[in-house]
Amino acid sequence: xxxxxxxxxxxxxxxxxxxxxxxxxxxxxxxxxxxxxxxxxxxxxxxxxxxxxxxxxxxxxxxxxxxxxxxxxxxxxxxxxxxxxxxxxxxxxxxxxxxxxxxxxxxxxxxxxxxxxxxxxxxxxxxxxxxxxxxxxxxxxxxxxxxxxxxxxxxxxxxxxxxxxxxxxxxxxxxxxxxxxxxxxxxxxxxxxxxxxxxxxxxxxxxxxxxxxxxxxxxxxxxxxxxxxxxxxxxxxxxxxxxxxxxxxxxxx
Amino acid sequence: xxxxxxxxxxxxxxxxxxxxxxxxxxxxxxxxxxxxxxxxxxxxxxxxxxxxxxxxxxxxxxxxxxxxxxxxxxxxxxxxxxxxxxxxxxxxxxxxxxxxxxxxxxxxxxxxxxxxxxxxxxxxxxxxxxxxxxxxxxxxxxxxxxxxxxxxxxxxxxxxxxxxxxxxxxxxxxxxxxxxxxxxxxxxxxxxxxxxxxxxxxxxxxxxxxxxxxxxxxxxxxxxxxxxxxxxxxxxxxxxxxxxxxxxxxxxx
Numbered sequence: 001x002x003x004x005x006x007x008x009x010x011x012x013x014x015x016x017x018x019x020x021x022x023x024x025x026x027x028x029x030x031x032x033x034x035x036x037x038x039x040x041x042x043x044x045x046x047x048x049x050x051x052x053x054x055x056x057x058x059x060x061x062x063x064x065x066x067x068x069x070x071x072x073x074x075x076x077x078x079x080x081x082x083x084x085x086x087x088x089x090x091x092x093x094x095x096x097x098x099x100x101x102x103x104x105x106x107x108x109x110x111x112x113x114x115x116x117x118x119x120x121x122x123x124x125x126x127x128x129x130x131x132x133x134x135x136x137x138x139x140x141x142x143x144x145x146x147x148x149x150x151x152x153x154x155x156x157x158x159x160x161x162x163x164x165x166x167x168x169x170x171x172x173x174x175x176x177x178x179x180x181x182x183x184x185x186x187x188x189x190x191x192x193x194x195x196x197x198x199x200x201x202x203x204x205x206x207x208x209x210x211x212x213x214x215x216x217x218x219x220x221x222x223x224x225x226x227x228x229x230x231x232x233x234x235x236x237x238x239x240x241x242x243x244x245x246x247x248x249x250x251x252x253x
Numbered sequence: 254x255x256x257x258x259x260x261x262x263x264x265x266x267x268x269x270x271x272x273x274x275x276x277x278x279x280x281x282x283x284x285x286x287x288x289x290x291x292x293x294x295x296x297x298x299x300x301x302x303x304x305x306x307x308x309x310x311x312x313x314x315x316x317x318x319x320x321x322x323x324x325x326x327x328x329x330x331x332x333x334x335x336x337x338x339x340x341x342x343x344x345x346x347x348x349x350x351x352x353x354x355x356x357x358x359x360x361x362x363x364x365x366x367x368x369x370x371x372x373x374x375x376x377x378x379x380x381x382x383x384x385x386x387x388x389x390x391x392x393x394x395x396x397x398x399x400x401x402x403x404x405x406x407x408x409x410x411x412x413x414x415x416x417x418x419x420x421x422x423x424x425x426x427x428x429x430x431x432x433x434x435x436x437x438x439x440x441x442x443x444x445x446x447x448x449x450x451x452x453x454x455x456x457x458x459x460x461x462x463x464x465x466x467x468x469x470x471x472x473x474x475x476x477x478x479x480x481x482x483x484x485x486x487x488x489x490x491x492x493x494x495x496x497x498x499x500x501x502x503x504x505x506x
Contacts, residue, residue: 010467067472068474068476068477069474069476091469091477091480110445110446110448110449111448111449111452112449112452112453112456112465112467113467114456114460114465114467116460117456117459117460119452123448124448125445125446125448149448151445156439157439157440157441159480159484160435160436160439160441160484161436161441161445161446162477162481163435163481163484163485164432164433164435164436164441164446165432165446165449166468166469166481166495167428167429167431167432167435167494167495168428168429168432168446168449168450168453169446169449169450169452169453169467169468170466170467170468170469170470170471170502171428171468171494171498171502172425172428172429172450172453172454173453173456173457173462173465173466173467174462174466174498174501174502174505175420175421175424175425175428176420176421176425176457176462177461177462177463177466177505178420178501179417179418179420179421180417180461180462180463181463182413182416182417182420183413183414183417186409186410186413187410188410188413188414188417190461192363192378192380192402192404192414193363193378193414193417193418193421193422194457194458195363195364195376195377195378195402196363196364196365196418196421196422197421197422197425197454197457197458198454198455198458199364199365199372199422200365200421200422200425200426200454201425201450201451201453201454201455202451202454203365203367203370203426204426204429204447204450205447205450205451206369206370207367207369207370208430208433208443209426209427209429209430209433210430210433210434212365212367212426213423213426213427213430214263214365214422214423214426215419215422215423215424215426216344216419216423217423218423219320221321221322223321223322224321224344224415227344227412228415228416228419231412231413231416232416237500237501237504238501240497241420241424241497241498241501242419242420244493244494244497245424245427245494247490248427248431248490248491248494249423249424249427251490252427252430
């Protein structure tokens, strides 16, 4: 299978590395910033291209992994590509390809990626969707090489997955950031709550989160809630978050 | 060192088990519900007592690990205890002991505990505070046996720690619960985002969370935010959480 990657951001970087580990060398890499494509290509025995018109028409699959709002522009420039074209976004529906390409699909890894941190790709759910069964099977063949968790997910369900991921990942990370700020403002090291953060995430691997909810809101411990609110008086935005989430937790009692 | 544990809840259960692993058998266990004390005592070669008046006055340390609002009542019944008395709460200040006991302190494990899930106690930060240096050293001697992360934390800082833990653990778990509900409402399994949850918690072990924030709010991707808001229209409380947290993330850009 011969593959090109369009993009050199977090997702693209990890995909190229995961493919390389299975001895699938990505044939071509393009990025809006040529230097980024060059760097990624050099690290992975691939070839960087300056312009999307240089894409090799004999490639089997072209994976687009750019920012959501850059996808349409990239698609215009790739119009007429003869292989399978697919994007890796959680939010952009399949019909973005309609009328422009013959065989197309989605290749969405449900994970958060940072360039600096390696991930075990094998365990990452890869959510696939395609224009037709034959194309789906080709994408699946590629996906199976890097993950044991390949699933068919249509665009409507993928939208929901993406929304759930915002709650479980993006918002969660923001709460970590707020905790770090609260600690730093009181000269306490963030390190001290890191074991708690890991344990909280680990616990729901085995139990439904609603069943292991702890803390003052679920206990209805109004005394502690009031003390916490007083500590947050100087930060109306944090106080609002505290109250909004505490109210929501109380509703699950 | 001879120790009693007052309480048989999540924290008490894990403390008794951690002590047992270091061959320190807890001498006596009391619980508001005698059966719970009995069960915990039986599993750990300890002795359950019916009444707090049965507490052995020659014990070195009596650790109170009951609900916050039950602490004062327990203290009344233990008045006159001759050893060191300490509680394990994050929210109750040291002065709760004042005037009632000679030597007292705090023995606060900064972790979330569920009875059904074993934890590696060795890595859990144990936050200590005491009435005097000599008492502190005795509590530290006990703490050092079960954890390598023993720290002195005064009542003011402990309050902050507890508040930060609510953000990083209790609120985070609630976001997991909301994600599970959102997925379930659309017939998607919670399992599919578990790797994402682990990776999100794992990532901040090595990087400051503010530096690894991802998602539509930090990118300023208003199109996706709007689509998500539309998906949440039927759930005003969830929509409110989505908007409150997204606004807060945008402020960190």
